[in-house]
Amino acid sequence: MAVTAHPKLDANRLRADFPIFEQSINGKPLAYLDSAVTAQKPRQMIEAMSEFYETSYANVHRGVYALSERATAAFEGARQRIRALISAPDAREVIFTRNATEGLNLVAYAWGLTNLGPGDLVLVTELEHHSNFVPWQYVAKRTGATFQMIPLGDQGELELGALEYIAREGRVRVVATNLVSNALGTVNPVEELAAWSHEQGAIMVVDAAQAAPHRHIDVQALGCDFLAFSAHKMCGPSGVGALWGRTELLEAMEPFNLGGHMIRKVEFEETTWGDLPHKFEAGTSPIAEAVGFGAAIDYLNNIGFDAIERHEHELTAYALGRLGELPWVELYGPPADRRAGIVSFNVVGVHPHDVAQILDFDGVAIRAGHHCCQPLMRKLGVAATNRASFYVYTIPEEIDRLVAGLHKVKKSLG
Numbered sequence: 038m039a040v041t042a043h044p045k046l047d048a049n050r051l052r053a054d055f056p057i058f059e060q061s062i063n064g065k066p067l068a069y070l071d072s073a074v075t076a077q078k079p080r081q082m083i084e085a086m087s088e089f090y091e092t093s094y095a096n097v098h099r100g101v102y103a104l105s106e107r108a109t110a111a112f113e114g115a116r117q118r119i120r121a122l123i124s125a126p127d128a129r130e131v132i133f134t135r136n137a138t139e140g141l142n143l144v145a146y147a148w149g150l151t152n153l154g155p156g157d158l159v160l161v162t163e164l165e166h167h168s169n170f171v172p173w174q175y176v177a178k179r180t181g182a183t184f185q186m187i188p189l190g191d192q193g194e195l196e197l198g199a200l201e202y203i204a205r206e207g208r209v210r211v212v213a214t215n216l217v218s219n220a221l222g223t224v225n226p227v228e229e230l231a232a233w234s235h236e237q238g239a240i241m242v243v244d245a246a247q248a249a250p251h252r253h254i255d256v257q258a259l260g261c262d263f264l265a266f267s268a269h270k271m272c273g274p275s276g277v278g279a280l281w282g283r284t285e286l287l288e289a290m291e292p293f294n295l296g297g298h299m300i301r302k303v304e305f306e307e308t309t310w311g312d313l314p315h316k317f318e319a320g321t322s323p324i325a326e327a328v329g330f331g332a333a334i335d336y337l338n339n340i341g342f343d344a345i346e347r348h349e350h351e352l353t354a355y356a357l358g359r360l361g362e363l364p365w366v367e368l369y370g371p372p373a374d375r376r377a378g379i380v381s382f383n384v385v386g387v388h389p390h391d392v393a394q395i396l397d398f399d400g401v402a403i404r405a406g407h408h409c410c411q412p413l414m415r416k417l418g419v420a421a422t423n424r425a426s427f428y429v430y431t432i433p434e435e436i437d438r439l440v441a442g443l444h445k446v447k448k449s450l451g
């Protein structure tokens with residue numbers, strides 16, 4: 038008999054961990070199908086933060102008293118959990134940030150402003166979230182580098198065949214992509230792109246905001262140079278995220294934020310920078326949030342990322358099947374076997390905001406908008422889409438309620 042590392046995930050049982058589901062919305066049980074924007078929080082994570090505040094709270098890396106040492110140990114314990122989560126070689130390469138966006142800005146500013154110039158090429162993708170698009174566009178403009186997109190094919194997947202002619206436009210110095218697209222759920226070929234980037238002499242920057250909550254990540258196997266993600270999308274608190282980078286790159290980079298904690302020595306004439314990771318952690322850190330981040334990682338590890346991925350795959354295949362039966366629903370993105378638990382669609386002739394509002398009357402929460410992917414919306418020829426996204430607590434009945442709600446939409450507005 039085949040032995041799997043983790044048993045199949047029981048979403049009905051896991052829902053009991055999430056206090057948010059104890060309420061009803063508009064008189065109906067909450068069907069939260071918007072986990073890609075932010076995930077709900079398990080009691081275990083909330084309690085870990087409360088306990089930390091009640092018993093161990095102090096500033097970190099500052100005091101020599103017992104409480105500060107205890108707080109520092111908890112904070113650094115969280116860093117160790119993040120290191121293990123992404124198989125980073127060294128915890129000093131893990132930098133606490135506010136979120137994925139800040140991590141990506143850190144790289145664009147602290148690496149890009151020093152290393153880019155005219156004749157250089159900065160490559161993002163056509164399905165990039167604005168967080169990994171706008172910072173690179175901005176820094177390319179400021180440094181005189183050329184900014185270009187890897188185009189998307191019809192099924193919402195990157196056209197790697199275009200790389201060869203794009204590379205003729207300059208010296209490729211940066212390739213920035215998400216591992217999983219927040220708008221289409223596409224899983225991007227990061228390993229292949231990382232190998233190509235290095236052949237070109239470029240760095241590979243990965244936005245893992247939609248990947249880290251849902252799949253096992255190994256930065257060494259991916260072969261990337263930087264990888265950023267947020268705690269709030271993976272059952273952790275808002276206000277904290279992580280950036281991983283290779284030691285030699287981080288050490289060679291200028292700091293991003295300046296002030297307390299990130300220095301070695303300050304004199305009137307000159308200031309020198311502290312060691313990694315402190316050089317990039319100016320000011321008081323998100324201390325309790327980091328502890329909550331660590332607790333969220335423990336929670337997800339207990340479920341098992343293989344079980345999480347399998348569960349979401351089943352939900353995605355089910356949702357694509359059910360939505361595919363509705364001829365008046367347009368679906369975007371690749372087939373279920375090549376995407377994560379995200380389904381984007383439109384009800385033909387009905388504005389996505391109206392769709393989301395009608396679903397909300399029945400307690401079904403989905404996203405409507407451009408998903409911070411305006412270049413992708415342009416490619417799809419739409420202003421916005423609806424998006425349903427799934428997580429460990431999502432059950433197939435909620436997809437049935439989504440489909441029932443869409444029938445109502447069709448009846449009243451279609």
Ligand SMILES: Cc1ncc(COP(=O)(O)O)c(C=O)c1O
Pocket residue numbers: 073074136137138139166168169215217218219244246247267
């Ligand atoms: C793919 C992707 N990248 C980056 C972000 C930005 O994450 P945050 O707002 O936590 O910085 C998001 C958030 O939706 C995302 O989906």
